[in-house]
Amino acid sequence: MTLRVQALESLLVEKGLVDPAALDAIIETYEHKVGPRNGARVVARAWSDPAYKTRLLAEPVAAIAELGFEGRQGEHMVVVENTPQVHNLVVCTLCSCYPWPLLGLPPVWYKSAPYRSRAVIDPRGVLAEFGTVVGEDVEVRVWDSTAEVRYLVLPERPAGTDGLSEDALADLVTRDAMIGVTRVNP
Amino acid sequence: MxxxxxxxxxxxxxxxxxALVVHLHGRGAFTWAEWAQALSGELKRPDAGSYYQCWLLALEHLTLERGVLDRPGLDERRxxxxQAYRNTPHGQPVQLT
Known part of the structure; x- marks a missing residue:
């Protein structure tokens, strides 16, 4: 695989289609600069500031940009809110579409064929495998990401966190909760 | 956490x-929908390899299909x-000659 990538890269560079420095910058960004910490800050802000939450649900791209997060694969965002009545779960059945600016690159399981198919066929079963039991009275909504639209789950704020600062709240928020396979624990 | x-x-x-895919997409070589379709095609194959093997094959496929590169040229370069790896002493940077 190394040789195949090198062959491709060196030919594309010679044709002037690829700038090696730009490749290094892209790798640096996704290895070190973007990750679920970004999404956690958005969630914590929404929990702390009702006006921000309203903006986040109505105009996600603009509200997310307020916190400085934008860029590739974040151009068309939809934020879906978990409530006591509704649990949201995100998948990409086609490939691995994912909100990079907020969550970084997807985990291995998100890209796997079993998750991509079973999240749609048996979402409650998938949730149970992640240790998330959703009551029969709760509606499970599955959102299939596409090349155009990416989803972020706004998890429920856990009970007993009223006194926490926004930073402390952000520390509670996990990547998996923002995909919707788990809840946020206090 | x-x-x-x-x-x-x-x-x-x-x-x-x-990075090659992100960069080429950023330069307008293909739309993200075209990319997603190419990647999906590789992931769906019964003999599909790892996720990034599919990613690389999809990129090769797109560049060949669009005539950006050709198969003999790609094979020859690989x-x-x-050969360069075989000829380079251990500890030296590998370079094409």
């Missing part, structure tokens, strides 16, 4: 394959790199 429990790339070639 497990915000980043796994590195995004297992090996350097995965990172390079990823052989040249293989």
């Amino acid at each position: 497990t915000l980043s429990d796994e590195p995004p790339f297992a090996e350097p070639w995965e990172a390079k394959a990823f 052989d040249a790199w293989a």
Whole structure:
């Protein structure tokens, strides 16, 4: 695989289609600069500031940009809110579409064929495998990401966190909760 | 709290394959919908390899299909790199001659 990538890269560079420095910058960004910490800050802000939450649900791209997060694969965002009545779960059945600016690159399981198919066929079963039991009275909504639209789950704020600062709240928020396979624990 | 429990790339070639696609897309070589379709085609194959193997094959496929590169040229260059690896003493940077 190394040789195949090198062959491709060196030919594309010679044709002037690829700038090696730009490749290094892209790798640096996704290895070190973007990750679920970004999404956690958005969630914590929404929990702390009702006006921000309203903006986040109505105009996600603009509200997310307020916190400085934008860029590739974040151009068309939809934020879906978990409530006591509704649990949201995100998948990409086609490939691995994912909100990079907020969550970084997807985990291995998100890209796997079993998750991509079973999240749609048996979402409650998938949730149970992640240790998330959703009551029969709760509606499970599955959102299939596409090349155009990416989803972020706004998890429920856990009970007993009223006194926490926004930073402390952000520390509670996990990547998996923002995909919707788990809840946020206090 | 497990915000980043796994590195995004297992090996350097995965990172390079990823970056090539993002960069070429940024330069308008293809739309993201076209890319998603190419990647999906590779992932669906019964003999599909790892995720980034599919990613690399999809990129090769797109560049060949669009006439950006041609198969003999790609194969020849891969052989040249293989030869360069064999000829380079340990500890030296590998370069095409």
